[in-house]
Amino acid sequence: MSRQTQAIIHADAIIQNFKVLAALAPHSQSMAVIKADAYGHGAVNVARMLKHVSPRFAVAIIEEAIALRHAGITAPIIVLEGAHQRKECEMAAAHNCILVTHNEQQLSWIKACAVAERPQVWLKVDSGMHRLGFSIDDVEDILHKYKHAGVLNDNSVLVTHLACADDNENPFTERQIERFMQLAKRTHLGVSVANSPATIQWPESRGCWNRLGVAVYGGFRETSLSLAPAMTLRSSIIALRQVPKGESVGYGQTWTAQQNSKIATVGIGYADGYPRHCPNGTPVAVNGQPASLAGRVSMDMITIDVTHLPNVAIGDSVELWGENVSIGEVAEAAGTIDYELMTRVSARVPRIVKYK
Ligand SMILES: Cc1ncc(COP(=O)(O)O)c(C=O)c1O
Structure with missing residues (x-):
């Protein structure tokens, strides 16, 4: 029998989460962000699941968009980083993709394309994050110049990204939204501002197009909304042993048995995307029962303490995150965020799409 390490992708959760989030902004439209292979959930699968509810999709780069086209996805696709090379402009037009341009070189590439x-083109504005986009003070001149050149038009949307939307007490978000909305009002163009946290907790950021990423996958769950985890990462016990009190487990002897202990070895490691930085005590669930990491994460295996579980056996199912173990809690233990955990589940782990 093959290794029982899988990422179960819960299609109903993804569809329901998207609907719940989109319903928060009934006066605007929402699109699912499916870059980075839909945050590790499988972009083609997710695009198919959301076909009837997300009228557009967003990806980071044109290659991601073209892979979706090859899989038969027809909805318009927004390419958030725009073109990295001139030839990508024609590719975008041929594949019904919208380029979010953030510098003049990209606009000049488009200007150099035959009109047909x-x-x-949408325009990225730097409203304070200082990562990508035109400075607020330059936008009106850019609009004037490139509307005149037939590159931008009245359907172009102004896009910005918020630096701190996940922190509902940070006044910087209000400042970013206010500066950006003042500009948008002067230009009479549509806007795209809100990511998931902003859609949830900064209503004034909701605009013409909201860009919903992590919350569609059940991340950003410190909210009263009922969002379900979209991925269960699971494996199984491949070995069991008694470890006497005082003996250690794993590389570097980082865990020592404080009593005679039962240790299960599980068939998943950092090469599968389980973070090597997870410390002793990181939660897992064995047949739905809480247990915890004991010893350092190896490339292909982890070891867990199951001393308190009387009936465990080789082959039993172990959940690393999902319904019983919050991905946010594991991320915190590893010193990172759920976004990183989702996107790092490696190609070695089969994605199994399940409907209820
Ligand atoms: C420009 C942009 N918009 C939207 C998103 C989606 O954000 P979230 O996953 O927080 O919903 C991202 C995610 O990284 C992004 O970079």
Whole structure:
């Protein structure tokens, strides 16, 4: 029998989460962000699941968009980083993709395309995050210049990204939204501001197009909304042993038995995307029962303490995150965020899509 390490992708959770989030903003439209293989959940699968509820999709780079086209996804796709090379502009037009442009070089590439081969263009504005986009003070000149050149038009959308939307007490978000919305009002263009945390907790950021990522997958759950985890990462016990009090387990002897202990070895490791930084005590669930990591994470295996569980056996199911173990809790234990855990589940782990 093959290794029982799988990421179960819960299609109903993804569809329901998207609907719950989109319903928060009934006066605007929402699209699912499916970059980075839909945060590790499988972009083609997720696009198919959300076909009837997400009228557009967002990815980071054109290669992601073209892979979706090859799989038969037809909805318009927003490419959040725009073109990295000139030839991507024609590719975007040919594949019905919208390029979010953030510098003049990208706009000049589009201007150099034959008129019939120009993609639709949205404009990225730096409202304070200082990562990508035109400075607020330059936007009106850019609009004037590139509308005149036939690159931008009245359907172009102004896009910005919020630096601190996940922190509902940080006044910086209000400042970013206010500066950006003042600009948008002057230009009379549609806006796209809100990511998941902003859609949930900064209503004034909801605009013409909200960009919903992590919460569609059940992340960002410190909210009263009922969002379900979309991925269960699971494996199984491949070995069991008694470890006498005082003996240690794993590389570097980082865990020592404080009593005579029962240790289960589980067939998943950092090569599968389980974070090597998870410390002793990180929660897992064995047949739905709480247990915890004991010893360092290896490339292909972890070891867990199951001393308190009387009936465990080789082959028993171990959940690393999902319904019983919160991915946020594991991320915190590893010193990172759920986004990183989701996107790092490696290609070695089969994704199994399940409907209820
Ligand atoms: C530009 C942009 N928009 C939207 C998103 C989606 O954000 P979230 O996953 O927080 O919903 C991201 C995610 O990284 C992004 O970079």
